[in-house]
Amino acid sequence: MATDAGGSAVIDKDGLDALVAVLAGRGRTVIGPIVRDGAIVLAELGSGADLPYGWGVELEAGTYRLRAREDGAAFAHSAGPQSWKTFLHPPRVREWSADRSADGDLVVTEETGTPPAYAFLGVRPCDLRAIAIQDRVLTGGRHADQGYRGRRERAFLVAVECTDPGATCFCVSMGTGPAAGPGFDLALTEVLDAGGHRFLVRAGSEEGESVLADLPRSPADPATREAAHERVAGAADRMGRSMPPVDLRTLMRETLTAGRWDDVAARCLTCGNCTMVCPTCFCTSTEDVTDLTGDHAERWRHWESCFDLDFSHLPGGSVRESPRSRYRQWATHKLGTWFDQFGSSGCVGCGRCIVWCPVGIDITEEAHALHQERESRAARPPGPESPA
Amino acid sequence: MNAEPRRRPRLAVWKFASCDGCQLTLLDCEDELLGLAEQVEIAHFLEASSASEPGPYDLSLVEGSVTTAQDVERIHHIRAVSRRLVTIGACATAGGVQALRNYADVAEFQAAVYARPDYVATLATSTPISAHVPVDFELRGCPIDRRQLLEVITAHLAGRRPAVPAHSVCFECKQRGTVCVTVAHGTPCLGPVTHAGCGAICPAYGRGCYGCFGPGDSTNFPAFVPLLRRDGMDTLDVVRVLRTFNTAAPEFDAASRKELDR
Numbered sequence A: 001m002a003t004d005a006g007g008s009a010v011i012d013k014d015g016l017d018a019l020v021a022v023l024a025g026r027g028r029t030v031i032g033p034i035v036r037d038g039a040i041v042l043a044e045l046g047s048g049a050d051l052p053y054g055w056g057v058e059l060e061a062g063t064y065r066l067r068a069r070e071d072g073a074a075f076a077h078s079a080g081p082q083s084w085k086t087f088l089h090p091p092r093v094r095e096w097s098a099d100r101s102a103d104g105d106l107v108v109t110e111e112t113g114t115p116p117a118y119a120f121l122g123v124r125p126c127d128l129r130a131i132a133i134q135d136r137v138l139t140g141g142r143h144a145d146q147g148y149r150g151r152r153e154r155a156f157l158v159a160v161e162c163t164d165p166g167a168t169c170f171c172v173s174m175g176t177g178p179a180a181g182p183g184f185d186l187a188l189t190e191v192l193d194a195g196g197h198r199f200l201v202r203a204g205s206e207e208g209e210s211v212l213a214d215l216p217r218s219p220a221d222p223a224t225r226e227a228a229h230e231r232v233a234g235a236a237d238r239m240g241r242s243m244p245p246v247d248l249r250t251l252m253r254e255t256l257t258a259g260r261w262d263d264v265a266a267r268c269l270t271c272g273n274c275t276m277v278c279p280t281c282f283c284t285s286t287e288d289v290t291d292l293t294g295d296h297a298e299r300w301r302h303w304e305s306c307f308d309l310d311f312s313h314l315p316g317g318s319v320r321e322s323p324r325s326r327y328r329q330w331a332t333h334k335l336g337t338w339f340d341q342f343g344s345s346g347c348v349g350c351g352r353c354i355v356w357c358p359v360g361i362d363i364t365e366e367a368h369a370l371h372q373e374r375e376s377r378a379a380r381p382p383g384p385e386s387p388a
Numbered sequence B: 001m002n003a004e005p006r007r008r009p010r011l012a013v014w015k016f017a018s019c020d021g022c023q024l025t026l027l028d029c030e031d032e033l034l035g036l037a038e039q040v041e042i043a044h045f046l047e048a049s050s051a052s053e054p055g056p057y058d059l060s061l062v063e064g065s066v067t068t069a070q071d072v073e074r075i076h077h078i079r080a081v082s083r084r085l086v087t088i089g090a091c092a093t094a095g096g097v098q099a100l101r102n103y104a105d106v107a108e109f110q111a112a113v114y115a116r117p118d119y120v121a122t123l124a125t126s127t128p129i130s131a132h133v134p135v136d137f138e139l140r141g142c143p144i145d146r147r148q149l150l151e152v153i154t155a156h157l158a159g160r161r162p163a164v165p166a167h168s169v170c171f172e173c174k175q176r177g178t179v180c181v182t183v184a185h186g187t188p189c190l191g192p193v194t195h196a197g198c199g200a201i202c203p204a205y206g207r208g209c210y211g212c213f214g215p216g217d218s219t220n221f222p223a224f225v226p227l228l229r230r231d232g233m234d235t236l237d238v239v240r241v242l243r244t245f246n247t248a249a250p251e252f253d254a255a256s257r258k259e260l261d262r
């Protein structure tokens, strides 16, 4: 668990209700997990009562099922079908519009207006890291995305540590969870035991402290701290998946010609779901639309994916024509070349791409297979036909 | 700037073997129709007006598939008098549901359906327009999507490429924020092999996509069909779901034939 420089306390369900109310009262749009369409999705919370009390999830590669839980826990689920990028880096945004005036001049209007002030309730530790990674990608370079920056700077993050990892989670391998790292305003740890249903709360920012001060709360007692610590430590031992314990960046670099890429390409539908659900994938494309008169034009930006043939369309055609090259682009970007570009892994181990791949392709399984292929190649005595 | 009033481009809308649903989509663009009539001269559109002006036309929208010898002649004529020819809908782009005849004996159908089959002169197959003449752009769907139709027309007027992606329905489904019906409910869905364009309507209402926009530009049926089977479809179900409005689209056709050969 991260240190709690900013003070801590214990709240109960009423305190959680109050948290939603206090954040809304401060003019924020509070987004959190709710049950909808057979999944735990992220949506605006009307009140704390909207939280998925008593719902858990059963995850496998290509499968997601809601499961009722006896214990009434609110946060005993792991990453769902969307991530916070839906709000911070939305699927479609208008960037500007242009109008031709009567005298023929073009008047360009940039999208302005105050960005929404979000409060995200229930940011899992892997997603907390994913947000930090998107911060680096979208605002850390020379050409910052001002829209993203505006939404991000105003967002209040309530992290919730993981106590019930899914069968597809591997945050321990990626060093991102199940305890919350830095970057939160408040961090909660849900505790359910003989002492009751309660949440250890720690503040990680000044605003976090001030919100905490507005909640009905009791001091953070040693028993709750201990229970919270144990539950999170226990979660670390119950990870459903793991990455091979090697340097993944080197693994990707050394297996670019592996036969395994053909194997996975034969199974891949190139449907793009993995990139859309991945909380760090940031790729977009722009589209210009005009109206019938041609006097009004708009530029829209929308999510794009390296699985789309058009994405790598250059004069002469797509440069990643084969499914093999597209799957390899995705995996090597997440696990390898992201380091070269942005100084970190592009994967945080949330498992979404595994769950929401219709055919259940599992990036950890692929990494293990690549690792094994490299090992067996290294073990083989060098011969005339050693692979390129 | 505005020296002379610009000549309005001339639009023609043509019908071949079809249900008229795609032409109706154009009439459905109520809010935009007046604006459209200002921008283009609607020179031939029998669904809207019986007045028909002779060609040449700047843009021809063609609905329907080719099913008779006269159709073959007519489409060649239309091509000859059209600067750009855009096919609209599953019939025109893939042959439509009437292409089911391609798998059967048309004479037998005729005998079963018509009192006087000898009055019916028809080809043995239903084929897309592109099988007969070069086509500048194909707009998919059964029926087509009105936003996409307007996009194709406005793009034509502006001289730009229409923003009509050819990737899978899954892209739109995820952008819409729909919970995947296959992953979360075990419902068979053709989204991963289907061309985007509808905005992923069906999954948004909790049902699987049934492929009315035909195949996307990057399909993998050998990997996809086992998924349909996992979710409860047998060979006949798989063949049936592939053999609808886009049955003759090459990818759907090959996959359904392969199923029957198993």
Ligand code: SF4
Residues within 6 Å of the ligand: A274, A277, A278, A279, A280, A334, A346, A347, A348, A349, A350, A351, A352, A353, A354, A363
């Ligand atoms: S690659 Fe997969 S597991 Fe890693 S962050 Fe993206 S969605 Fe999560």
Ligand code: SF4
Residues within 6 Å of the ligand: A275, A280, A281, A282, A283, A304, A305, A306, A307, A329, A330, A331, A333, A334
């Ligand atoms: S994996 Fe693909 S979609 Fe994701 S960030 Fe990299 S190139 Fe973009």
Ligand code: SF4
Residues within 6 Å of the ligand: A267, A268, A269, A270, A271, A272, A273, A274, A275, A307, A356, A357, A358, A359, A360, A361
């Ligand atoms: S890995 Fe899965 S989700 Fe990603 S493109 Fe391939 S089939 Fe789709």
Ligand code: SF4
Residues within 6 Å of the ligand: A273, A358, B169, B170, B171, B173, B174, B178, B179, B180, B181, B182, B183, B189, B190, B191, B192, B200, B203, B208, B209
């Ligand atoms: S519901 Fe269908 S279209 Fe949507 S993501 Fe799932 S498989 Fe793709």
Ligand code: SF4
Residues within 6 Å of the ligand: B169, B194, B195, B198, B199, B200, B201, B202, B203, B208, B209, B210, B211, B212, B213, B214
């Ligand atoms: S989801 Fe599929 S079947 Fe439904 S409208 Fe769209 S393309 Fe047609």
